[in-house]
Amino acid sequence: MKKIVNITSSPRGAASSSIRLANVIIDKLKTAHPDAVVETIDLVKRHFPHLEESHLASFYTPAEKHSEQDRAAIRHSEEMIRAIREADILVIGAPMYNFNIHSVLKAWIDHIVRSGVTFRVSEGRPEGLIEGKKVYVAISSGGVYSEGPMKAYDFIEPYLRFILGFIGLTDVTFFRAEGFSVPGIKETAMEKVIAAVTVD
Numbered sequence: 001m002k003k004i005v006n007i008t009s010s011p012r013g014a015a016s017s018s019i020r021l022a023n024v025i026i027d028k029l030k031t032a033h034p035d036a037v038v039e040t041i042d043l044v045k046r047h048f049p050h051l052e053e054s055h056l057a058s059f060y061t062p063a064e065k066h067s068e069q070d071r072a073a074i075r076h077s078e079e080m081i082r083a084i085r086e087a088d089i090l091v092i093g094a095p096m097y098n099f100n101i102h103s104v105l106k107a108w109i110d111h112i113v114r115s116g117v118t119f120r121v122s123e124g125r126p127e128g129l130i131e132g133k134k135v136y137v138a139i140s141s142g143g144v145y146s147e148g149p150m151k152a153y154d155f156i157e158p159y160l161r162f163i164l165g166f167i168g169l170t171d172v173t174f175f176r177a178e179g180f181s182v183p184g185i186k187e188t189a190m191e192k193v194i195a196a197v198t199v200d
């Protein structure tokens with residue numbers, strides 16, 4: 001039985017194109033793996049926290065010395081890393097905000113990229129410690145970044161490819177719902193990407 005973990009980061013709920021595209025990917029995954037189960041983690045609705053002093057203190061204090069405050073602070077990180085470890089497939093929804101990901105998705109990354117837990121450095125080289133997961137990313141944007149003059153200004157795909165790979169998530173496929181602000185493109189943007197979605 002495959003476990004799919006669906007990470008959403010759009011505040012727009014039912015109106016969100018990244019959530020809609022992620023759901024298309026999930027539907028296709030469920031067709032390929034009919035017994036798959038899906039857990040959705042909505043980072044916006046759960047007010048996923050940005051890193052504060054208490055989180056950092058908990059990361060850098062050995063578990064056996066954790067105070068009650070440390071245990072409360074590290075809960076977000078532990079829960080998200082456990083979700084990743086339990087997943088066979090991750091689906092990440094990424095709306096473009098100011099040419100990059102929404103800050104809540106960055107906050108999630110800051111809680112899951114942990115030295116000695118999801119990566120380690122040996123002999124000066126970083127090594128990702130998460131293995132064997134497939135990742136699909138559903139990007140949504142007003143402009144077009146897959147080709148043309150704005151391609152160089154997409155910081156989502158290069159950043160996510162790097163940081164996910166850094167913790168060992170190297171099998172990553174990106175799909176883009178794009179051009180929702182561009183007349184002549186926006187009208188067919190969603191149906192175009194839906195037609196392009198293929199999954200393993």
Ligand SMILES: Cc1cc2nc3c(=O)[nH]c(=O)nc-3n(C[C@H](O)[C@H](O)[C@H](O)COP(=O)(O)O)c2cc1C
Binds near residue numbers: 019097100
């Ligand atoms: C605060 C904000 C910043 C945005 N910045 C960009 C941007 O830099 N480039 C772009 O192409 N679209 C930008 N957009 C448009 C969104 O990427 C687009 O509406 C996308 O569909 C949002 O994803 P969602 O539908 O999943 O919420 C921005 C939208 C908002 C609200």
